[in-house]
Amino acid sequence: MRDVRVRFAPSPTGALHIGGVRTALYNYLLARQNNGTMILRIEDTDQGRFVPGAEEYILNSLAWVGIKIDEGVSVGGPHAPYRQSERKALYKQYAQKLIDDGNAYYAFDTEAELDAMRDKLKAAGNDNQQYGMHSRMQMKNSLTLSADETKKLIESGAYVIRLKVPAGEQIQVNDLIRGLVTVDSSQIDDKVLMKSDGMPTYHLANVVDDYLMNISHVIRGEEWLPSAPLHVLLYRFLGWEKNMPQFAHLPLLLKPDGNGKLSKRAADQMGFPIFPLTWKDPATGEVAKGFKESGYLPEALINFLAFLGWNPGTEQEIFSLNELINAFSIERINKAGAKFDIQKAQWFNQQYIKATPNDVLASQLLKESGQSVSMETALKIVSIMKERATFPQDIWEQGAFLFSAPQVFDDSVVSKKWNDEAVKVITAYKNALSGVTTIDATSAKSLLESAAASVNIGVGKIMQALRVAVTGNGSGPDLMITMEILGKDEVIRRLDYAVNTLKVKA
């Protein structure tokens, strides 16, 4: 079998969309599974859309999720350069071959003329408003102009090279996911292959580079399916059909509500990220928060993404990257688009947080929370907050009361539970605490029980009041351990403050 060589080929026009990450992932899984090669190629043939920093962003994003590039931009390789703009000179000869063989031609139409052609065809009720076999003979090109005129126009430099699509052919694409897709050549237009700035278009560049780089599988989004027959035609005309890569067009990632391709706009509306890392648009200065900065773990994101459009056929849900590499197969990729369900992503994240060792989370807390506590305390905080966290920052944000005394108290709890009995027990408890030098969860509890017993009140009746006094909240982790972490003196201070501040409802 042919060596597996796959490529991820984004264009540096902005941040990498999460759908692009999934495409890269599937390519990567196939490569790793087959001891193949993962190639990163930058498709920057549109100079007008180039965004500074985008390429670096793509590199950083792939690195963050754990996709390693074997060959390509930033690492080099036998087929360098991997940036299409740097391969510019290379494409011309192939366009020339196409022309020499009569499979392509020069065209000189202006934008206005193209618009006029489309308007005319539309007005005539023509289904097909393309620059193609039905219209090319009415246009300004080397097929309709005399050799002299053509030569003159070519010398003036303002020309484009278009593919001459043959009439009356059924063009077939064998897609690994969808099976045989057949398109009548009359539906394919005479796509521009070389632009007037001398750059190839995606269609030419992608075919030439995939051939030159000996790509075995083209795994890309479904939006490319309609132009796949055109690419097949190109392979054929260039004489490369037997080395043509296999195609797999991935189902799209859809918006969570309604329909349509997942977009940044939709993500913004629903309040979730769409880019792996935070991205600052250099043109507008607008900042879009990334999955990383939102607290998603790369392993969780990958696991979630892998399952959007693919599944192993077993009931296992949690997969490490290595497990995904082993389990992956193109045959099990779905055909239908998948709605992006951020709740499922959060569930995966929660599972991965749970599986993260406490000391890892504790050092993260020390580094990111802005709180200064000992490692020992950090570990205790992690152990009680971890299971209620979806994101790492939940540990210190939801556990803020572990670092500083509450400024406000939950009103609904206070009005319901802060009563004379509570004050009585808490006062007795406070006194009992003053009599000891230190507390842990066990002693805090027995002290509380005896304090409550001394005033003949059940502990259960005042637990909520005690919690709100200590933490300001009506809910939270185990109170006794909370008090152990806080320490005796701090607990007494907080109880004092609560007793002096909170009013018993009449």
Next chain:
RNA sequence: GGUCUGUUCGUCUAGGGGUUAGGACACCAGAUUUUCAUUCUGGUAACACGGGUUCGAUUCCCGUACAGACUACCA
């Protein structure tokens, strides 16, 4: 409009000519817990529609509907 692709619980999906149509997320209920969360148990919930083929179709075929993608000198 045209071309292409698709359609199993709200969502991600398994399955496949005869199944109680399975799992996960979400949701609801119960248990546990000092509260909330976790955990556990249980529950609600799906084969888009219409024809065929067949003893039998959710599964195969054909239509219809709906949805999406594409329809640039963008990728």
